[in-house]
Amino acid sequence: MEQTIKAAPEPLLEIKNLKTYFFLERATVKAVNGVNLTLGRQSTLGVVGESGCGKSVTAHSIMRLIKEPPGKIVEGEMLLHQDDGKIVDLAKLNPRGQQIRSIRGGQIAMIFQEPMTSLNPLHTVGDQIAEVVMLHQDVTKKGALERAEEMLDRVHISAPGQRLHEYPHQLSGGMRQRVMIALALSCNPKILVADEPTTALDVTVQAQILELMRELQQEFDSSIMLITHNLGVVSQMADQIAVMYLGKVVEFADARTLFHNPKHPYTEGLLKSVPVLGRKTKTLIPIRGMVPNATDDIQGCAFADRCPHRMQICNEQMPELKLMDGNGHLVACWLHE
Numbered sequence: 001m002e003q004t005i006k007a008a009p010e011p012l013l014e015i016k017n018l019k020t021y022f023f024l025e026r027a028t029v030k031a032v033n034g035v036n037l038t039l040g041r042q043s044t045l046g047v048v049g050e051s052g053c054g055k056s057v058t059a060h061s062i063m064r065l066i067k068e069p070p071g072k073i074v075e076g077e078m079l080l081h082q083d084d085g086k087i088v089d090l091a092k093l094n095p096r097g098q099q100i101r102s103i104r105g106g107q108i109a110m111i112f113q114e115p116m117t118s119l120n121p122l123h124t125v126g127d128q129i130a131e132v133v134m135l136h137q138d139v140t141k142k143g144a145l146e147r148a149e150e151m152l153d154r155v156h157i158s159a160p161g162q163r164l165h166e167y168p169h170q171l172s173g174g175m176r177q178r179v180m181i182a183l184a185l186s187c188n189p190k191i192l193v194a195d196e197p198t199t200a201l202d203v204t205v206q207a208q209i210l211e212l213m214r215e216l217q218q219e220f221d222s223s224i225m226l227i228t229h230n231l232g233v234v235s236q237m238a239d240q241i242a243v244m245y246l247g248k249v250v251e252f253a254d255a256r257t258l259f260h261n262p263k264h265p266y267t268e269g270l271l272k273s274v275p276v277l278g279r280k281t282k283t284l285i286p287i288r289g290m291v292p293n294a295t296d297d298i299q300g301c302a303f304a305d306r307c308p309h310r311m312q313i314c315n316e317q318m319p320e321l322k323l324m325d326g327n328g329h330l331v332a333c334w335l336h337e
Ligand SMILES: Nc1ncnc2c1ncn2[C@@H]1O[C@H](COP(=O)(O)OP(=O)(O)OP(=O)(O)O)[C@@H](O)[C@H]1O
Pocket: 022, 029, 030, 031, 049, 050, 051, 052, 053, 054, 055, 056, 057, 058, 070, 071, 113, 229, 294
């Protein structure tokens, strides 16, 4: 499973120091607490990390779907490099305004972690796709339904003309996931944010969906931000990988470097704790300890308590993401200062 190291692609979406908090009565949840990452043109970025580390909140922040209150983007930039050369900071847009509504679904589309939250049980599959198409393109209902049928065909749903008239509950899990992909890609978005697109599916269907995403990415020249806690999935799909820990990116590298030369002890721990295709692992070693609470104020490195290499400074100061080499390998760890 050799991959060649590709030159870092041109940036399409740059997230800088993104902070998204939830202001609850009893505490503030710092769900995303200074995320930095870059999604390149025509590439797939894998975002991995344990449950609760802020992957979905990052995705919802990009889409500006964080419910306010209690949520709020309190700091940071999300720079979308548009085809006309203009750069839009998604963090600055009015979440209910016209501009984000035309970007959402048009330039950036998302596949949600729970398919049934984004598919409306009361409307047919065809009507739902057609509605999105009509929102973004100047077409008639008839034209939009034709586009919907074409998209169902593209995601390999058989008898698409018939399926158009069915409701989400009439479809299997794998088929619903395909419908979500059809819906997301119906307006040919530059960026597809896929939040655990295959977690609920059995292994065979999972492989089909991933293959389909790869195929469509090539055809549509789009970029994918693939969120998953499944390292096997990212190893098959991603060009670059961002490893998140408690609301931050702690390591960022091209996939090959990350798998063969991880620098952050958390990344090393992750790789040792799960079997990964094509990687020799003798025994699986779970990472000891627990992720701290996202409500705690942590002074030093958030991983320090669990880290086998902890030093004095790790308890005192938070390490920043630093460049390791000329290939864009970034690590936030005092071991590599
Ligand atoms: N609406 C909300 N109100 C309060 N806290 C929230 C809300 N949404 C998310 N959080 C908290 O933010 C943190 C990050 O959640 P997030 O859903 O982004 O995790 P995740 O990395 O996607 O995890 P998983 O792998 O389980 O999907 C968690 O501590 C979660 O409890």
